[in-house]
Amino acid sequence: MTAQTNPAGAGLATSAEAGLGEATIRTVTLRLMPLLGLMYLVAYIDRQNISYAKLEMVGSLGLSESAYGLGASLFFLGYFLFEVPANVFLEKVGARIWFARIMFTWGLVTILLGFTQGTVMFYVLRFLLGVAEAGFFPGVLFALTLWFPQGHRARMIGWFMIASVLANAVGAAVGGALLGLDGVLGLAGWQWVFLATGGPALLLAVVVLFVLPDGPASASWLAPEQKAWLTRTIEAEKTGAGHVDHGNPFAALLDRRVQMLAGVYICLPLAAYGLSYWLPTVVKGFGVSNLANGFINVIPWLGAAVALWWVPRHAARTGATGHALTWHVVGPALVGAAGLALSVVLPGNTVKFACLCIAAAGAFSAQPVFWSMPGTFLRGASAAAGIAAINSVGNLGGFVAQNAVPMIRDATRSDLVPMLFLSACLAAGAGLMFLVLSALRRDAARRGVPAHAATAT
Template sequence: MEERPEIIAKITRRLLPFVGIIYLIAYIDRQNVSYAKLQMVGDLGLTEFAYGLGASLFFIGYFIFEVPSNIILERVGARRWFARIMITWGIVTIALAYTQNATMFYILRFLLGACEAGFFPGVLYLLTIWFPFKYRGRMVGSFMFYSAIANAVGAPIGGAMLDLNGTLGLKGWQWVFLVTGLPAVIAGIVTLFYLDDRPENAKFLDASEKQWLRSTLEQEDRASGKTLHTNPFKALLDRRVLILAIWYVSLPLGAYGISYWLPTIVKSFGVSNTVNGLLNIIPWAIVALALWGTPKLAARTGQTTAFIAGPALFGALCLVLSVYLPGDWVKFGCISLAAAGIFAAQPVFWTLPSSFLTGASAAAGLAVINSVGNLGGFIAQNAVPLIKDWTGSVEAPMLFVAACVFVGGVMTFVVLAYLAKHRDEVTLAAGATRTAG
């Protein structure tokens, strides 16, 4: 099949900025609690552990509803389902501004996870039906680039909103939730009019362009012997999916362990809320560069293992150094580099499931991996404040996070060897079948 880079460029211009901006909004709404925490813990009388539990309940709701949400998306289409996801999570975020006690905080964080469930793996599935395999690593990296921008943008917004404390009779942490929740509702409404469900429905592609994309993707599926289960829920029992899900836990654990705790670490430097927010732009600018460059290098060299294990192990090392090296700014620099390594490993990782799954099985498989993996966020948000309470140090929890990321980095070699062995077995079996026929 001939290359048609102009079609890929057209799809990229139409799709990536839009889903990226939506992800930016989603990520801000997921992370805003890390800034609200700086005031709401005292206002609501929460302990660090109670806050961590409430914040982490997001991932329980996410875990329970992720797979059903992605299967529904595959059946009803991205346009309507993404709109539903965004509008409901925006409403819940706004409701968090009126939290009265710990119980209400727990319930709303759980609901936020339930509402947002299916968005991230839904976009990953969307990329499998719009882009040939060779482009997906770069597309996932470009998409995740917006998570770094979200942290960079969310940081000064969160700090500035906290400094509105008392304006119009509202606390600063209430402003954080109000200002970050409304854009999700607006974006959900816009999605209904802008997003196309599938390439065959796209008005911006002509008939020949749609035919080229369909033929290319079908040819890829045939050539790689991808799996399409008769029932998409069978993807939950696919050993390759389960292994990837367990392996993936380490990366969200590291990412959320850093992103949720970073504002608290910077606050220990003795800076104001606004300065805290501005300083937090720095690590996410570094993460953005890593997310932009790593998938491109991986695609150019054809290496997968090096661009997953390498960044992860580098991130683990930097976290350890952040604990033992002296000086606030040295610690801050190490954590910034650690965040870059942990995030940079993820775009290349997300090319793996679509290398052996297709159709509804890909939608379900991606959801399983993301939902199980994101339990790492639940672990991080409970373990990190608990270790802080035990040790009295804001840096010590980073050793736990570093250990988990290190294990994930080492697992890369084992998991990719297993996937390669399975792929070889499938190829041999297909060859034997053709010979017998």
Template sequence: MQEASSPGPAAIRKITWRLIPFLGLIYLIAYIDRQNVSYAKLQMVGDLGLSEYAYGLGASLFFIGYFLFEVPSNVVLEKVGARLWFTRIILSWGLVTIALAFTQSTAMFYILRFLLGACEAGFFPGVLYVLTIWFPFEHRARMVGSFMIFSAVANAIGAPIGGALLDLDGALGLRGWQWVFVVTGIPAVLMGVVTLLYLEDRPETARFLSDEERRWLSQTLAKEDRDMRKTVHANPFSALLDRRVILMSAYYIAFPLAAYGLSYWLPTIVQGFGVSNTANGFINIIPWVIVAVALRVVPAMAAKSGTQTPYIVGPALFGAACLVLSVYVPGSAVKFAFLCGAAAGIFSAQPVMWSLPSSFLTGASAAAGLAAINSVGNLGGFIAQNVVPWIRDETGSTIAPMLFLAACLTVGALMTFPVQAVIRRHREAGMIAPPPRRASLSH
């Protein structure tokens, strides 16, 4: 706790209100622009002659572009600053989203989804890195949770927007799925311009902080790095070979896999209840309202307790159990209730998990390491968008895909224990060994 005379609380409040709503709004737009394909799918599959598998492959190519460009993007961000680089990211993905409205073939769909991933690459891990230079460790899980709430809001408002836009079918000569891409792409282009004018690069140059608040933050972060014996690699790309980063990359796969497997196919599952496109959209608001509440509550509980493991493992196992129960319970309403619980468990564990890498990495190493973990982990989205439709096509039902997602999420939850053990052993070894004279190149 900070003393009453400390500038810390005031600084944290100012930074929170300055950054989190703004970055969250951009993330909301990003999430809508990557998820809008799940609503466009309901019409474009027929128009373009796509099979369920071909659609899943095209949708998942987003993650290949994301994977290839995420680490370089974050390293560039650390060099040039968040203001210019976020502006580039946002403008480019907005233009590609609009271009998706004019897809005329399967090949064009594949290319544009790949480009969307390449353009957006670096935004989410870029925000995670930005939070490490603006917030002390004890605040980060809550800040990531608050930031991720906007993804839940995106799913909530994206659902009715997507359904309503589909019902504009034929207006101005455009199909409903084309309206989905045009209307959801324009806000990104506009926010790119706003970002250039609004965002600050670093605390040292922040005009909204006083000199005393800037000094407090700089001293607090420096002391934290020393006390937690965080790693700074001589070359930031060396962070990719750090055993803790490699292990966390494999560990994180389960969470995007379960999240995207559920959220991409949730509209299709609800459509099976026999509702209209617009009703489908409004029904899909419900799980994301619950997710938003969980994203607020779980990280706050973790921060209050000072521990991470129970608040990663517990929600993840709860989510897996809900996925299994959604398969076997009778009645559409009860199935949907368990899917809501699954979504809450899957998403609320992630902000606490994301506090782990910044407990052992700092500086450019944190930028590269966070991007590596997110890029490899998000291959879970690629797996989900190919394996889930393949399982569905093979079985003819949604039962087997849900069991697959539950099994993957369970494995991810249980991996928390060895991950924490490796991080703890490395820190304890560092406390015993004498401080290094220079940054380590490998681990």
């Protein structure tokens, strides 16, 4: 009789466990992701507002295109130098305090940018903005490894990154409108861009300090059984999938897999930042007003948001593994590269703009599945350091783009020719990405890691 009832009992237990898991993930998603998304939206607006302020700031301060490009790019240098230490520190002190500190300091620096007096001050403040924000994006990626099992992370990263493209859309509409405040209270329009976008970060820092939990254990809105399910599920993944936790977190920087991912990731931010920073300038070349420019620039980022939702969702629903999973990174990158190239060679402003919309969707939607990879082999402080290292090196692409694009524009006197450079970099990165992700799977096989763990989304 016992032999007859055990299978049914096991089935009920499995069903109950699955139901508990679904309920837990749904609760965490609804409670956590809107706040993280709002934080990233504000962060990205404060990072990108320079692209709209630039439309008047360059003339007001007497900056050349190349000088502006250098100043804008210094953000990424500050980010690069301080990102790994910032993320390791986050793992020690917790997300709540560290994220609140990050938001307060970047909001303050953004407001100070509104009172820029000259080139040197512009350079210093852009560098300090990168220092202030260092650790935020990789910090959230690390935090997601504490809250979500591997199978859910790519979709959560996709939802989180949707905030970045929505920030481009919101920033486009708001940035164009704020330029119209020129002369109000004796301030120029470009000054209002910084003042109005820096304030929300200061307010949100207070909200984060009181609302954001450090991890599942401190989440009052999770039931005890939900906390227990998250703990045992995530720990089981780490134990069974060959994860590494180096004794010294900075040793993760020497991990060959981290170095490979960092080396190829640089191409994705290079294209994404090059396009998002330069797009308002391209659209202005079509002969539109600042206000129209802002609203027109909403369009590509809404398309990118749809792509960020669909690509990781498609990867998860189709059970993509191996090369199929790789193509969810490489495929969008190649589409983005094609869009950038076609925007230069095809005639007509409408067609060119449509190509740039496709390019934005491709460059951004390649990233969620990519960012699910480090979590397959790193854990703990090593995961914090490794993710930060990949992102910090990759974001040097933003530094390259912000200098190369204005230089190419100055040399060619064309707003669109720089898109060929971004296209070539993105296409080369897609090819290298295919090789590197294939190498990572072979490495996982040699280590005896199950295929589903090495390529899960």
